Amino acid sequence: MSTELPEPASVVKLAPGVGGGGEIPKFDITLRVRRYDPEVSEEASWEDFKLTMYGTDRILDALHKVKWEHDGSLSFRRSCAHGVCGSDAMRINGRNRLACKTLLKDLDTSKPITVEAIKGLPVEKDLIVDMEPFFQSYREVMPFLVAKGHEPSKERYQSVEDRERFDDTTKCILCAACTSSCPVFWTDGQYFGPAAIVNAHRFIFDSRDEAGDMRLEILNDKEGVWRCRTTFNCSEACPRGIQVTKAIAEVKQAILARSL
Amino acid sequence: MQVHKYDVVIVGAGGAGMRAAIESGQRARTAVLTKLYPTRSHTGAAQGGMCAALANVEEDNWEWHTFDTIKGGDYLVDQDAAEVMAKEAIDAVLDLEKMGLPFNRTPEGKIDQRRFGGHTRDHGKAPVRRACYAADRTGHMILQTLYQNCVKHNVEFYNEYYVLDLLLVEEDAVRADGTPYKQKRVAGVVSYDLASGELHVFQAKSVVFASGGAGKVFKTTSNAHTLTGDGMGIAFRRGIPLEDMEFFQFHPTGLAGLGILLTEGARGEGAILRNSEGERFMERYAPTIKDLAPRDIVARSMANEVREGRGCGPNKDYVLLDLTHLEPEHIESKLPDITEFARTYLGVEPFTEPVPVYPTAHYAMGGIPTNVEAQVLQDNDTVIPGLFAAGEVACVSVHGSNRLGTNSLLDINVFGKRAGLAAAKYARDAEFVALPEEPEAFTTTLLEDLRNANGTERVAVLRKELQDTMDANVQVFRTAESLQEALDVIKSLRGRYKNVAIQDKGKRFNLDLLEAVELGFLLDMAEVMTTTAMHRKESRGGHYREDFPDRDDVNFMKHSMAYKDADAVSEGTSGIRLETKPVVFTRYQPMERKY
Numbered sequence: 001m002s003t004e005l006p007e008p009a010s011v012v013k014l015a016p017g018v019g020g021g022g023e024i025p026k027f028d029i030t031l032r033v034r035r036y037d038p039e040v041s042e043e044a045s046w047e048d049f050k051l052t053m054y055g056t057d058r059i060l061d062a063l064h065k066v067k068w069e070h071d072g073s074l075s076f077r078r079s080c081a082h083g084v085c086g087s088d089a090m091r092i093n094g095r096n097r098l099a100c101k102t103l104l105k106d107l108d109t110s111k112p113i114t115v116e117a118i119k120g121l122p123v124e125k126d127l128i129v130d131m132e133p134f135f136q137s138y139r140e141v142m143p144f145l146v147a148k149g150h151e152p153s154k155e156r157y158q159s160v161e162d163r164e165r166f167d168d169t170t171k172c173i174l175c176a177a178c179t180s181s182c183p184v185f186w187t188d189g190q191y192f193g194p195a196a197i198v199n200a201h202r203f204i205f206d207s208r209d210e211a212g213d214m215r216l217e218i219l220n221d222k223e224g225v226w227r228c229r230t231t232f233n234c235s236e237a238c239p240r241g242i243q244v245t246k247a248i249a250e251v252k253q254a255i256l257a258r259s260l
Numbered sequence: 261m262q263v264h265k266y267d268v269v270i271v272g273a274g275g276a277g278m279r280a281a282i283e284s285g286q287r288a289r290t291a292v293l294t295k296l297y298p299t300r301s302h303t304g305a306a307q308g309g310m311c312a313a314l315a316n317v318e319e320d321n322w323e324w325h326t327f328d329t330i331k332g333g334d335y336l337v338d339q340d341a342a343e344v345m346a347k348e349a350i351d352a353v354l355d356l357e358k359m360g361l362p363f364n365r366t367p368e369g370k371i372d373q374r375r376f377g378g379h380t381r382d383h384g385k386a387p388v389r390r391a392c393y394a395a396d397r398t399g400h401m402i403l404q405t406l407y408q409n410c411v412k413h414n415v416e417f418y419n420e421y422y423v424l425d426l427l428l429v430e431e432d433a434v435r436a437d438g439t440p441y442k443q444k445r446v447a448g449v450v451s452y453d454l455a456s457g458e459l460h461v462f463q464a465k466s467v468v469f470a471s472g473g474a475g476k477v478f479k480t481t482s483n484a485h486t487l488t489g490d491g492m493g494i495a496f497r498r499g500i501p502l503e504d505m506e507f508f509q510f511h512p513t514g515l516a517g518l519g520i521l522l523t524e525g526a527r528g529e530g531a532i533l534r535n536s537e538g539e540r541f542m543e544r545y546a547p548t549i550k551d552l553a554p555r556d557i558v559a560r561s562m563a564n565e566v567r568e569g570r571g572c573g574p575n576k577d578y579v580l581l582d583l584t585h586l587e588p589e590h591i592e593s594k595l596p597d598i599t600e601f602a603r604t605y606l607g608v609e610p611f612t613e614p615v616p617v618y619p620t621a622h623y624a625m626g627g628i629p630t631n632v633e634a635q636v637l638q639d640n641d642t643v644i645p646g647l648f649a650a651g652e653v654a655c656v657s658v659h660g661s662n663r664l665g666t667n668s669l670l671d672i673n674v675f676g677k678r679a680g681l682a683a684a685k686y687a688r689d690a691e692f693v694a695l696p697e698e699p700e701a702f703t704t705t706l707l708e709d710l711r712n713a714n715g716t717e718r719v720a721v722l723r724k725e726l727q728d729t730m731d732a733n734v735q736v737f738r739t740a741e742s743l744q745e746a747l748d749v750i751k752s753l754r755g756r757y758k759n760v761a762i763q764d765k766g767k768r769f770n771l772d773l774l775e776a777v778e779l780g781f782l783l784d785m786a787e788v789m790t791t792t793a794m795h796r797k798e799s800r801g802g803h804y805r806e807d808f809p810d811r812d813d814v815n816f817m818k819h820s821m822a823y824k825d826a827d828a829v830s831e832g833t834s835g836i837r838l839e840t841k842p843v844v845f846t847r848y849q850p851m852e853r854k855y
Binding site: 008018040075081103 | 299367368404411530534536604606614
């Protein structure tokens, strides 16, 4: 609920230099990209690009610079370019991140910056992977509200606290950064993976939902939550700051509490 | 080439497309074709809210919402359509809640509501709390909820299938008054599978276009890279008019230099704009509702502050969004994402420092003309049986010359649902229209000409020049000279486009080729926008002509309709024929627009 605020002052004195600005620094980088195009060769290989970039540029800007000025065949997915659509998860210096949210100035630019496709999903071309196995796991956890009984004529009520209970896991953008950072997923493609569990969590802990038991049953499977080895890779990889490992632990506890 | 047959084909899987699919998929055999994975669609980037007169926190009703929408659109709104939208808004929000959307809640557990630009109590008396929201990621929640429900209902998606052509046939027909005309009918669409490079023809009784906007004609934009006006362009190339394309919305608060959106909900929660003198300048431009004036007015006021030398920063080219007087906890709970954007992309801490902002190209008010049943029109009133459009690609027109904040999330839900229902209903009774001979021929030529192009021009260079000229000449302030300059540049770019080089010659995920195709649509859309802007010699809503600064209801209280026509020539342009269409009035007479 919005609180009523006093009217802000009509004029304030701004401190000198407020609002940023100034010269944007410029620097050179080497972008080392893992290339793969089965129409050209069955082998993947690294290719270096030397680029001059600016302080506000992101990895996505560097990839665009390559594609638009050097090599139009470099292929990667992207859309919104500010971290909300989940298209451009990739492995940057060995860590899963979104290319559009990773600023070059935050990386060590004295060494080549490596960029490769996320792991554990089949590579289609350059940085593009087949997302279908990822979405298959997502679909299997019943990622939708199931409510029984009569529909109210207006909205269902939900307390502020009940709404807060599952807020963290509603942030998921299905970018696969978490699932493809998970060592269990790398070795066992049957494992549901963190993202599917996060999306199950979002409904299991929603007070309006009535299919929690069914989802817990699904995740109690041998390829379910018990495969998680709590390595925290997923939590570190999540570009939305979701506490993924905590969510998985809460699902594990819910399964145990249910079986008691 | 493969041929598929469906009752209903939906083009695009953002909010409008998926809302349509949920209805259509339960009633008719439906396929959704989408250039992107559905959850990548730009509906997910919408932040602030979705207005509906639920009256959960204060008195409100849908008639006030209708009035605000019409006044916000500077009276170019079709009033019957605005009534439909405002009235059905309430069920649209309740539908989403029942589908599972996690709205923020009031202490009693109802859907919470907040203020938004141009939404007022009792015809402009004061701001009203009408926007239903989920923090500052309402669009994300809508997109996820709709996708979840598509999964629930087993909607069939063709992901990364880029639709490139609409198959229409023409039949001789006679109007009621005896005049003969050509009636268009829909037969299907042609799509390009990005993964394999193969063409797929989809024969369908009903086709719904829900492919979004064209913001990438501009350089500074809140739009995704993929929003290149494809759907509008396909329709235009096939002889369907585009309505009101001169009206493009510039959202006031884009992150300076980047264009990334910072929701109007920030001002709804109490943030204000200041110039380099620390002045809350909106007090001068809109004394009653100040920073919560509609977007066209705020954007123009900001640009004017910069033009008169009161901009901030080393180049004095932006103003400041000030949240520092708000409680950090309040900001953190209501606006978590936008504060993170300011930190990540500009290194600014919004709790303690004001954030540099400048207007960013945001939304096309115009598009493919439809009636309130979402049926596409081939002229001012002739329906094309089986063809529907909804969302930003369409022009109903509920936004007129300036859309109010939150009304786009409403538009996609109300008219997406209507389109899905109407498409399924039409398909139930209709027969398939036979596909034309070689239905893929046009698309094959388009793609192969580009793929084999070995010219000297780069797509990225041409696109940048187009975006630069659109930002410089067709933005918040326009004149005959600036528009002519843009038209000259577009004409020259068209010539150079014939001489592009595509480096990637492969079939698989050829995104080099994709970008070249998209550039073709961008050039078409930029030309239509600029041409219609040239001919509208008045200022109204999002279209401001410095050489004609007043609204002129005598000559211009009408929609513009732009047709592709090789023979048409007028005022510095060619190839586009301009006609007009009357505005629908119900109960609101035009008044001077003051806030």
